[in-house]
Amino acid sequence: MSVDVxxxxxxxxxxxxxxxxxxxxxxxxxxxxxxxxxxxxxTQQLQHGLIxxxxxxxxxxxxxxxxxxxxxxxxxxxxxxxxIILSAAVRLLGMDTYQPVARxxxxxxxxxxxxxxxxxxxxxxxxxxxxxxxxxxxxxRVHWSPLVWDVTVITAYFVLTATYLLLTIRYDIHRLRDRLxxxxxxxxxxxxxxxxxxxxxxxxRMVWWLAFAIIIMAPLLLHGGVIPWxxxxxxxxxxxxxxxxxxxxxxxxxxxAVSGIIIxxxxxxxxxxxxxxxxxxxxxxxxxxxxxxxLLFLWLQLQQVITGIFAAPTTLxxxxxxxxxxxxxxxxxxxxxxxxAYIFAAALKSSLFTIxxxxxxxxxxxxxxxxxxxxxxxxxxxxxxxxxYDGVPGVYVxxxxxxxxxxGTVGIxxxxxxxxxxxxxxxxxxxxxxxxxxxxx
Amino acid sequence: MLPLAxxxxxxxxxxxxxxxxxxxxxxxxxxxxxxxxxGKPSDSKSALLGVTYLAxxxxxxxxxxxxxxxxxxxxxx
Numbered sequence: 001m002s003v004d005v006x007x008x009x010x011x012x013x014x015x016x017x018x019x020x021x022x023x024x025x026x027x028x029x030x031x032x033x034x035x036x037x038x039x040x041x042x043t044q045q046l047q048h049g050l051i052x053x054x055x056x057x058x059x060x061x062x063x064x065x066x067x068x069x070x071x072x073x074x075x076x077x078x079x080x081x082x083x084i085i086l087s088a089a090v091r092l093l094g095m096d097t098y099q100p101v102a103r104x105x106x107x108x109x110x111x112x113x114x115x116x117x118x119x120x121x122x123x124x125x126x127x128x129x130x131x132x133x134x135x136x137x138x139x140x141r142v143h144w145s146p147l148v149w150d151v152t153v154i155t156a157y158f159v160l161t162a163t164y165l166l167l168t169i170r171y172d173i174h175r176l177r178d179r180l181x182x183x184x185x186x187x188x189x190x191x192x193x194x195x196x197x198x199x200x201x202x203x204x205r206m207v208w209w210l211a212f213a214i215i216i217m218a219p220l221l222l223h224g225g226v227i228p229w230x231x232x233x234x235x236x237x238x239x240x241x242x243x244x245x246x247x248x249x250x251x252x253x254x255x256x257a258v259s260g261i262i263i264x265x266x267x268x269x270x271x272x273x274x275x276x277x278x279x280x281x282x283x284x285x286x287x288x289x290x291x292x293x294x295l296l297f298l299w300l301q302l303q304q305v306i307t308g309i310f311a312a313p314t315t316l317x318x319x320x321x322x323x324x325x326x327x328x329x330x331x332x333x334x335x336x337x338x339x340x341a342y343i344f345a346a347a348l349k350s351s352l353f354t355i356x357x358x359x360x361x362x363x364x365x366x367x368x369x370x371x372x373x374x375x376x377x378x379x380x381x382x383x384x385x386x387x388x389y390d391g392v393p394g395v396y397v398x399x400x401x402x403x404x405x406x407x408g409t410v411g412i413x414x415x416x417x418x419x420x421x422x423x424x425x426x427x428x429x430x431x432x433x434x435x436x437x438x439x440x441x
Numbered sequence: 442m443l444p445l446a447x448x449x450x451x452x453x454x455x456x457x458x459x460x461x462x463x464x465x466x467x468x469x470x471x472x473x474x475x476x477x478x479x480g481k482p483s484d485s486k487s488a489l490l491g492v493t494y495l496a497x498x499x500x501x502x503x504x505x506x507x508x509x510x511x512x513x514x515x516x517x518x
Contacts, residue, residue: 131510135503143456152462155499156470163494194490202487209476210491213469221466 003097003281008432014179015272016421023271024418031414038408041401042122050125053401054394063389064378064396066123071374072406073119074227075256077154078249078369080112081223082257084161088211088218097285099431100278101265103168104417107426108260109161111416113154115409120151122405146229153226157217164210167203170195172429184423224250231380239319239380244307248300254293255336256369259362262286264417266359268426277427280355284346287358291343294336294365301333301372319383329375335368370406374398 011018045052054061055069083105089095090102098105121130134151141148173180173188174195180188228249231240262283269278308320323329339361346353378396382389420426477488 126513128510128513131503131506135507140454142462143454143458144452145458149458149462149466153466155502156467158502159495159498160470162498163491166494167491194486199484199487202482202484205480205482206477206487206491209473212476213473216469217466221469226462226466 003100003279003285005100005277005279005432008277010176010179010429010432012274012277013425013427013429013432014176015274016268016426017180017423019272021271023267027267027271027414028418031411031418034407034411035415038404038411041404042408045122045401046127050123053399054396055123055402061394061396062382063392064381066377066381067396068374068398068402069119069123069405070377071370072409073116073123074249074252074373074377075370076112076116076119076409077227078223078253078373079256079260080109080116080157080161081218081250082254083107083109083112083261084157084164084214085218085254086257086261087164088215091208091211092215097282100282100427101261101286102431103165103428104264104268104426105257105261106161106165106168107417107420108257108264108413110158110165111413112260113158113161114416115412116154117158118409118412119405146226146233149226150230153217153222157214157222160210160214160217164207164214166191167207167210168428169424170203171200172425175429176425181422187423219250219254223253231376236385237380237383238313238315238385239323239376239383241316244300244303247296248304251293251296251300252369252373255290255297256366258286258290258293259365259369262290262362263359263366266355268421269355277432280353283355283358284350284353287343287353287361288347290358290362290365291340291347294340294343297369298333298336298340315383315385319379322383323375323379326375326379328371332368332371332375335364335371339365339368 016024041052050056053067053069055065055067061067086098086105087102087109090098121127124130124133134148138148138151142152170192173192174197177188224246228245231237232242232245235241265278265286266283268274305320305324308316309324312320342352342357342361346357382396417426474492477483477491478485
């Protein structure tokens with residue numbers, strides 16, 4: 001399947017920058033409201049400490065010092081990794097169908113990584129601990145600590161993605177400068193420093209290699225490596241340990257990311273009348289990828305459940321039995337199965353496919369993956385090999401402070417897109433140029 | 442076997458992360474950087490721009506956090 005949007009004019013491309021949409025205002029108010037609610041609760045946490053989340057020390061909620069904060073951290077990192085993988089795949093594998101959403105995927109990566117970083121920042125308690133704990137210890141601890149590996153690769157990943165965006169945006173700004181707002185001239189000047197058209201071929205090749213580095217690092221080494229190793233390398237936590245966590249995390253990352261891209265692309269299409277720029281086949285194609293990655297997610301859940309209950313070591317058996325006895329686990333799995341059912345039906349009978357439906361399905365998938373990842377963190381801690389937490393009273397229920405952080409971080413991502421869409425084109429100029437192949441050779 | 446619990450309970454400088462992070466996980470970045478300078482078409486000015494972005498963003502990210510940390514230190518403690 002191929003989608004040709006080369007007939008779309010440049011005015012359409014810069015429409016979010018030049019025009020005002022009432023949806024923009026609605027989204028802005030909603031985003032700021034979400035961030036405001038979270039900041040209110042976060043202020044409580046700063047004033048009184050992590051105790052307000054029940055996550056302090058060993059946790060006052062059934063011995064769970066890691067809960068929704070870490071579940072949401074994994075979730076956002078997953079969305080981030082999957083986003084840039086899609087963009088890199090467009091460049092490396094020539095998946096031009098998805099070129100109209102490639103830059104949105106890159107931007108989603110930057111926004112989602114920021115949110116992942118925020119979760120670490122708010123979970124260490126005093127925000128200055130992020131620097132005072134990590135920076136002085138880094139040269140020594142990076143050789144031994146998976147937590148420091150994590151900080152290292154997330155920094156590398158953020159920097160790579162931002163560099164990718166900064167290098168590719170120069171081509172677009174140069175050619176669209178007369179359509180961009182004059183009040184941002186100093187910013188554009190800074191972004192275009194030293195630019196000449198002769199660099200295009202060189203930069204295109206540099207970006208190809210950048211995409212190459214990203215596409216190898218992201219799935220194989222980061223969300224299929226360093227992030228799951230935070231858990232998989234701990235033999236004392238039966239529900240966490242084991243090599244299956246790498247592919248399992250990766251499947252969740254890709255599933256969540258495609259869902260996120262579908263929602264954002266649909267929002268822009270709806271708000272700015274971009275039916276011709278992001279045509280329906282783009283969403284139809286993304287839905288099939290969502291179906292494929294969702295199937296991998298379910299398959300890897302099956303692997304974990306069957307190896308955990310058939311003849312597993314005692315503690316793993318216990319952890320798995322608890323997992324499959326938790327109703328909300330089946331809610332999460334059920335949401336993904338429901339999404340699979342719709343995607344499969346729509347693949348068989350395309351008339352069933354509509355963009356609002358696939359957006360609804362994407363939301364369900366995102367809820368399901370967030371629930372699954374949070375349960376993974378919580379139950380993994382509660383059912384360790386040792387009985388350290390057995391005497392801790394209570395049960396873990398996400399506090400209002402934690403729940404508000406999800407609202408706040410979603411608000412931050414929305415706000416990020418609203419602001420960025422007023423500054424740079426959120427669709428690459430390459431997407432509407434029929435001669436861009438000449439730049440690549 | 443890794444000497445995690447050997448007396449006197451200090452870890453050697455070189456550990457699994459030394460090989461894993463700097464040898465394997467970051468290897469694609471080394472390849473990328475080499476490719477920016479080698480092969481065609483390439484020019485040192487654009488490669489330098491890329492390297493400047495990489496180094497500058499890393500510095501800005503952690504430098505910004507460091508400044509925020511200092512502000513917190515002097516404003517609240």
